[in-house]
Amino acid sequence: MNKFFIVRHGQTEWNIQGKTQGHGNSSLTEKGKEETKKLAIKLSKYNIDYIYSSDLGRTMETSNIISSVLQKEVIYDKNLREINFGKWEGLTIDEIKNQYSDIYKIWRNEPHNALIPDAENLISLKERLLKCINSLNKKHRNSNILLVSHGMSIKVLLLSLLGSDLSNLYRIKQDNTALNIVEFRDYGPVIIKINDTSHLEGE
Template sequence: MLNYPIDLIYSSDLGRAIQTAEIVGQKIGVEVKQTPALREMGFGAWEGLLIEEIKKDHLDTYTTWRNEPHLVNIEGGETLHIIKERVDNFIKEINEKYDNKHILLVSHSVTVRVMLLSFLISGMENIYRIKQDNTALNMVEFRDYGPVVLKMNDTSHIKNNEKINNSALE
């Protein structure tokens, strides 16, 4: 990742993303700006639960989450459409503010997948069609006609034995 020019770093304001962003920022001398716009999906009543617990206590909603995630409204949580609106607004804002800058965004699995689906003009029902390993690099270039996804789920910067996958969607 350090082979690419980075002018700005924005990170989710949640712990793991901040930690990752700070490591990169320190190596390249770029300050990290935190924003709630890049937070992971709020899972409401599911926060902190294991999959087995969710299946036991929220089986109907979990089944819908696995089969039709775009229709799920987890009690006290966010929907995929709310996340899409949040990240679309943020991307629009930074595109207008930082034209022709190389910006690193550090976020979380569901949020990144929603962002990529938005860039690809694809519906939220396709969220499981995008794989996102932890620390995966995605590269998007914004052109006059819209975003172009250049890389997705690139983990070539980590060794195979270091890969960890504990995504909220797995």
């Protein structure tokens, strides 16, 4: 039985500015780095065997901080990237509402049906994430596997593992450095934790 520890990257400059990130890059803030260190200490009690990370800048920063604490090499996998938001990348929500009001309404109400210009859709995102998980389950046995990824990607992955429709995208929350734990048992995936940020308590 493999157990996956799925975490979102630390806070970034664009998170603070409210900009849509996607494949665009934004560095971790000092707060993001400190919170990632707290997450790494929490993860150290789980005996992580492997670290896989998205190859985008903010997840590379996050996984490198965790790697230095856990003393495990990071393996980068582009299938763990955030959704490509196309023309929306670098824009704030207000800018998106003003420039793409019709598409934004669909994105908020029927996200699985939204066709953002030059962007990836949720179905494609789901397919590449499940491809990654299936590959890792074939490659490893009885391992604790850390995945460092992104908010939208993690929500889509969790919905997919639950067999839930992608229309439920906004029913799951993912904070920066949130921890999710999924066990793959004989009868399928079981979600043990969602959006655990207890390592940040007291801030």
